[in-house]
Amino acid sequence: MKELLGGVGARIRVVSVLPVLIKTESPEKFDVKQRQIEVVLFRPEGEVGVRVIVNLRKQNVVAVSRLTSDQVPYTNDDLADAFQLASRDPEVMKALGPEAQTFQVRPAAPSRTTPKNVVEGLPVRSSDPNDPCSKHRCLWLMFRRGNEYLSEPSVTVDLTDKRVYVEKPVTDRKADH
Amino acid sequence: MKFSRIAALAVLLGLCLFTQAAVAQVPPPSMPCSGANLVDQKFPTAGPEVTHWRLCWQAVPGNGLLIHWAYFRKAPGAPWLFLLWDARVSEIFVPYHTGSPRFYDVGYLFPLTPIGAADCPASQGGTVLAGSVCKEVHDRGLSWKADSQVYRGQEVVLWAALAAANYNYVIEWTFRDDGIVMGRVGATSHNFPGREFETHVHNPIWRLDVDLNSWPNDSVALGTHKETGLSATDTEPPIPLSAGLQWDPRAFNTLDVSDKFLVNGKKDKTYYQLIPLPTQGLAQHQEAFTKPDFWVTHYNPAQMSAKDLVSYTTPSVSVSDTDVVIWYRGSVHHHPRDEDGEKVGGVWHGVALVMWTGFMLKPHNLFDRTPFYP
Secondary structure (H helix, E strand, C coil), rough: HHHHHCCCCCCCCCEEEEEECCCCCCCCHHHHHHHEEEEEEEEECCCEEEEEEECCCEEEEEEEEEEEEEHEEECCCHHHHHHHHHHCCHHHHHHHHHHHHHCECCCCCCCCCCCEEEEEEEEEEECCCCCCHHHEEEEEEEEEEECEECCCCEEEEEECCEEEEEEEECHHHHHHH | CCHHHHHHHHHHHHHHHHHHHHCCCCCCCCCCCHHHHHEEEEEEECCCCCEEEEEEEHHHECCCEEEEEEECCCCCCCCEEEEEEEEEEEEEEEEEECCCCCECCCCCCCCCCCCCCCCCCCCHHHHCCCCCEEEEEEEEEEEEEEEEEEEEEEEEEEEEEECCCCCCEEEEEEEEEECCEEEEEEEECCCCCCCCCEEEEEEEEEEEEEECCCCCEEEEEEEEEEEEEEEEEECECCCCECCCCCCCHHHHEEEEEEEEEEECCCCCCEEEEEECCCCCCCCCCHHHHHCCCCCEECCCCCCCCCHHHHHHCCCCCCCCCCCCCCCCCCCEECCCCCCHHHCCCEECCCCCCEEEEEEEEEEECCCCCHHHCC
């Protein structure tokens, strides 16, 4: 695992920690009380991911497998990175107007109350080989004011190349027909 | 007279005790969950038990609401039948008509939305579990009818909503009194900001680890109907190797999962059929994993991602008498309409109403006769 993620000092993110049930070869050998967890780790530098299965009862690592960057789920850490990059883009700040500084990353923990100005992200992957987002980790940012979403700006952040793309909104509904 | 009444009561009591003893023959199976995550539901909800579900659910960021382990008992004295190891929405792929963007909505570890009594009213049989999952136990309409005879069925439904940025995805699992399982995804909330009028398709892809009668020893066949002249035939050619397959609605295609040893009381082979329930149609996109509607793979605990299905089936491996996983992709074609909202002062105001797609897992020759028929 250390080999895959780099040595001491490497910045590693914990993506997820979940209890998992993994089958044994035969049902008779399966222990319903097995305590195994799956940990997904991600090193942003080089975009390397690792999936580790840990047996808590035996306190050992059962399996380690490498994940390619597109196999690692996105988290609020990626969203924070993307928003930080977008915040440096004058076009994005201009579109957000005087309230630009009040936007913050949507909290990861669910809440019944929506913060006033938040940014959310959706993973996007292109099928056009000429589009960097066909290979890179990219997030599309959406800006939300209370219960409504802003039509502008439309922002894609290429987290791999650390680039920001701003798109003009589509206003002509006939364009779809 | 008095004596004969007492004797009759004694006989009746004896019969009741005998029946109770027979019912108690099959203890509930051990489950890998407890508390609110364990659903133990008998049917009918009132009166003596006929059928029974026992299952676990889990809330997982990204995938939303999962089912872990589901057992069904077709009669109080029957053994518990293991049906599901794991059932989940593996991906929700959302391409827009102009070619971009192409979203992978399960690729972000989105949480479930909190829910309350307004989402899950007790008057509809609802109970809120762990603040984000609704359990509803209720009437499901007609189960069968024969002139003046009628039986209304019941079901237990678990649902939760994934907060996927501008969209909420309602992930729903239904377990019916007749052994049927249904999975649905409903897309709702806000149209895509800035592209509110652009048509797009939401493609949920379910990964269903069906372990009929436990694992391994499962096989899959493609239920196929064929018309020749005035006659028609139904066949179930086996699917020997892991592969992706297309669903032909005119062939009434089903994925039939069977276990080498499982038969009902009439010695007829038991299987569960995956039946697509599209609302409007099924899309195919540029991406290779969206070309087939069904996939059959060998169980591998590391293979959870629908977008990687092509690599999971290359090269093909045997899926006969082994541990199989079946996959199905549904589609919601969302052509925006004024009912989705309106622009007020340059800001989109309103929400998209829920649009559903799903499937059914239906037992075939599990019971020996019509369930719930007197």
